[in-house]
Structure formats: structure tokens, C-alpha cells
Amino acid sequence: xxxxxxxxxxxxxxxxxxxxxxxxxxxxxxxxxxxxxxxxxxxxxxxxxxxxxxxxxxxxxxxxxxxxxxxxxxxxxxxxxxxxxxxxxxxxxxxxxxxxxxxxxxxxxxxxxxxxxxxxxxxxxxxxxxxxxxxxxxxxxxxxxxxxxxxxxxxxxxxxxxxxxxxxxxxxxxxxxxxxxxxxxxxxxxxxxxxxxxxxxxxxxxxxxxxxxxxxxxxxxxxxxxxxxxxxxxxxxxxxxxxxxxxxxxxxxxxxxxxxxxxxxxxxxxxxxxxxxxxxxxxxxxxxxxxxxxxxxxxxxxxxxxxxxxxxxxxxxx
Numbered sequence: 001x002x003x004x005x006x007x008x009x010x011x012x013x014x015x016x017x018x019x020x021x022x023x024x025x026x027x028x029x030x031x032x033x034x035x036x037x038x039x040x041x042x043x044x045x046x047x048x049x050x051x052x053x054x055x056x057x058x059x060x061x062x063x064x065x066x067x068x069x070x071x072x073x074x075x076x077x078x079x080x081x082x083x084x085x086x087x088x089x090x091x092x093x094x095x096x097x098x099x100x101x102x103x104x105x106x107x108x109x110x111x112x113x114x115x116x117x118x119x120x121x122x123x124x125x126x127x128x129x130x131x132x133x134x135x136x137x138x139x140x141x142x143x144x145x146x147x148x149x150x151x152x153x154x155x156x157x158x159x160x161x162x163x164x165x166x167x168x169x170x171x172x173x174x175x176x177x178x179x180x181x182x183x184x185x186x187x188x189x190x191x192x193x194x195x196x197x198x199x200x201x202x203x204x205x206x207x208x209x210x211x212x213x214x215x216x217x218x219x220x221x222x223x224x225x226x227x228x229x230x231x232x233x234x235x236x237x238x239x240x241x242x243x244x245x246x247x248x249x250x251x252x253x254x255x256x257x258x259x260x261x262x263x264x265x266x267x268x269x270x271x272x273x274x275x276x277x278x279x280x281x282x283x284x285x286x287x288x289x290x291x292x293x294x295x296x297x298x299x300x301x302x303x304x305x306x307x308x309x310x311x312x313x314x315x316x317x318x
Contacts (some may be wrong), residue, residue, distance in 0.1 A: 002311045003049040008034055009054045011074070016296035019306065036120030040064040048305045053077060054136035059085040074301040076100055076157075076288075078318050082154045087157060092272040093318040094304035097156060099296035107287040111260025114281045116204070117141040121278055124310045140207035142230065142257065144170050146236070150217070152195065153209030153237065154180055162188040173247055176209075196259040199226040202235055204234065211238035221246040224255050232258045236287040239264040247305055248273030261264045262287045 005019065006025035019025055026042060028034055028115055033054040034042070043065040045050060051057065052074040055064060062068065062085050070092045071081055078095050086093045114120060118141045123133055125139065145168045154176035162172045165188075171192040174180070179192050199205060201300045205227065210216050219233065219242040227233070244265045250256050251274075258279040264270050267285060274280055290296065304314045 003047045004045060005050060005210070005305060005309075006046045006051065008039060008042075008051040011050065011298045011302070012295055013105040013269075014295055015302045018274040018299065018302045021307070023306075036061065043068065048072065048309055050074065050305050051080075053080050056080050057086075058082045062086060062089050062091060070314070071096065072301045072308075073318075074297050076104075077211060079151045079238065081318075082176065083318055092308045092314050094301070094308070094314045094316055095318050096297040096300045096304075097316055099300055100293050101300050103290050104157050104236055105126050105164060105285040107283075108157070108161050108208070108234055108260075109164055109279055110276050111236060111283065112204055112206065112232065112234050113144060113261060115258045115279075116144050118262050118278075120281050131195055142232065144204070147171070147203035148173060148201055150174070150198040150205045151190070152176075152198065152205065152207050154190070155208065155210075157236075158206075158208035159184065159188060161208065162190050165189075173202060195223070195224060196233040199223055200228070202231060203228065204232050205232040207237045207241055209237055209241060211241055216240050217243040217246075219243065219247070220251070224250040227256050229254060229256065231256045232260065234260045236262045244271040244274065247271075248277075252276050 002022050002024055004024035010029050010031050010228050033312055036056065036217065039055060042059055045067065046065060048066060048070045050072045057080060059082055065242060070088060071082060072094045074096060076095050078093060078098045082091055083093050084130045118139050122139050149160055149165045149169045151172065151174040152172040158174065162174065165172050172188060172192050173193045175195050175198050177195060221243065224246055247259060248271055251259060262279040264286055270282065274282065288297065300316065304316060308314050
């Protein structure tokens with residue numbers, strides 16, 4: 001009997017064309033998440049699921065789809081999938097690392113520089129008609145070059161961020177559950193340190209750790225108070241790593257100077273306290289949103305799914 005796949009959200013035509021005609025495909029051609037009951041209904045009888053980070057695939061979903069062989073996530077993160085439940089049921093879970101590394105690192109730097117140099121404020125000021133003359137003290141920001149960058153999470157993306165810091169002559173501190181080898185540290189001019197030291201000494205703190213139970217609210221009131229009053233926090237990883245209520249207080253009361261955020265605790269909702277602040281740059285989870293990268297992510301997700309259904313190892317299994 002031919003395999004069948006359900007695609008829970010829109011994918012580009014170039015990726016869909018990779019699926020052989022003998023495989024039955026059903027898809028939700030929308031970027032809206034399906035309610036769980038609808039996802040379960042449409043997964044019945046399917047062998048594969050290709051989904052985005054907005055689809056929650058938990059024990060209830062797996063129980064309702066006993067024939068499922070693979071869940072292929074179009075993302076590097078996989079906190080939307082109960083991997084333990086999948087493993088227990090023999091379902092392969094895949095993600096899309098590598099293909100979005102450089103693009104995400106680019107955007108983390110975009111947030112860092114925008115927050116440091118007050119680019120959004122400057123854009124709004126220039127458009128508003130208020131700019132009528134040159135001013136000595138207009139929109140002073142913070143230098144980036146020669147400063148200290150702290151990176152929490154030193155995997156593919158964290159290291160790509162560190163590589164870009166070389167061009168700015170920055171000192172790089174990092175923390176990760178697994179220390180990098182000496183060659184990588186030397187190549188990236190990066191020094192391993194404990195989180196408390198990193199937070200105290202860094203002018204910029206960029207988050208690139210996985211979102212797991214242990215990293216929920218990793219950046220909380222205590223850790224925000226450890227940071228310099230002139231420091232800027234960047235989060236292009238996952239929203240719940242940061243306690244948003246504590247961050248609002250930090251930005252409002254001046255514990256830190258600013259922030260650049262691409263992800264939020266309860267997306268697409270944003271803590272209302274952030275919306276009125278000028279010292280935070282906000283983006284709607286678009287760190288990997290380049291044409292080339294999103295197409296590469298979709299293509300890899302389809303190839304992962306097809307490999308498993310064909311009895312082969314996944315290309316990038318979780």
C-alpha cells in the first residue's frame with residue numbers, strides 16, 4: 001500500500017514537487033495552526049507528518065495516529081514535539097539544522113546592532129518630521145566594536161554569531177552545557193565561562209540555547225540584575241527562555257539598557273509592557289526568514305520524511 005503524508009501547513013511548491021506521485025499527500029494550505037482535534041482527524045491513516053513549529057504533536061496526537069512513522073519538523077527547534085512519546089512509539093522525529101544557521105546568526109546581529117544604535121527609534125524620528133536640524137546629542141547609542149559579547153548556547157548558531165564578532169574586534173565569552181574544543185575556542189577567539197561571569201562582564205548577551213525545561217526563564221530577574229546597566233540582551237532562540245515580565249521591569253527600571261527580541265513567551269502575543277518601550281527592538285519570529293533559507297528548510301523537511309518512509313535513515317534526525 002502506498003505511503004501517505006499529511007502536511008499541516010503551507011510549504012513552497014519547490015519542496016512539494018520532491019514528493020513522488022505514488023505517495024498520497026493531503027495538506028493544509030495555510031499558515032494558521034490547526035486545532036488539535038482537526039490535526040488528529042487529518043492524521044488518521046497517515047504514515048508521515050510534515051509540520052511547522054506552530055503544530056503541537058504530543059502523546060494524544062501520537063496515540064490517535066498509531067501508523068505514524070515520522071514527524072518532520074520544518075524548524076531547527078523541536079519543543080513543539082513530544083520526542084519522548086515519539087521514541088516510545090517508534091516514530092522518527094526530524095528537524096532542519098544547518099540550513100538556517102548563517103541566516104539566523106545574521107539576524108541576531110541585526111537585532112544587536114539595531115538595539116545598540118537605536119535604529120528603529122531613528123527610523124521613526126526621521127519619518128515623523130521632527131528632524132529639522134543636526135543635533136550633537138541626538139539618539140546616542142552604544143558602540144559594538146571592541147566590546148564584550150556573551151553567548152549562551154554555543155552550538156551551530158552560537159558559533160556563527162561568534163564568528164561574526166571577529167570582524168568587530170570583540171571579546172567573546174560563551175557558556176554551554178558542553179565546552180567547545182580548544183581549536184574552536186582559538187578559531188573564534190572565544191572563552192568558556194560560567195553564566196554568572198558572562199552576565200556580569202558582557203556588554204551584549206545573545207541567547208542561542210535550546211528551549212528545554214531546564215532553560216525556561218533562564219534569563220530571570222536574578223540574572224537580569226547581574227547584567228551591566230549598559231548591557232543589551234538579544235534573543236533569537238525561543239521566547240520562554242526569557243521571563244518577559246522580569247525583562248519589562250529590567251528595561252523600564254534601567255537594570256539593562258536595551259533588548260532585541262525575535263521570539264516571545266506566548267507567541268504571537270507579546271507582553272504589553274514591551275510594546276510601548278523605545279529601548280527594545282521587536283521582530284515577529286523572522287530570524288530564518290530569507291527566501292533561500294526557508295526554501296532549504298522546507299526541502300530538507302520533505303527529504304527527511306521521504307527517507308524514513310523509504311526505510312532509510314533520516315538525514316537530520318533529532
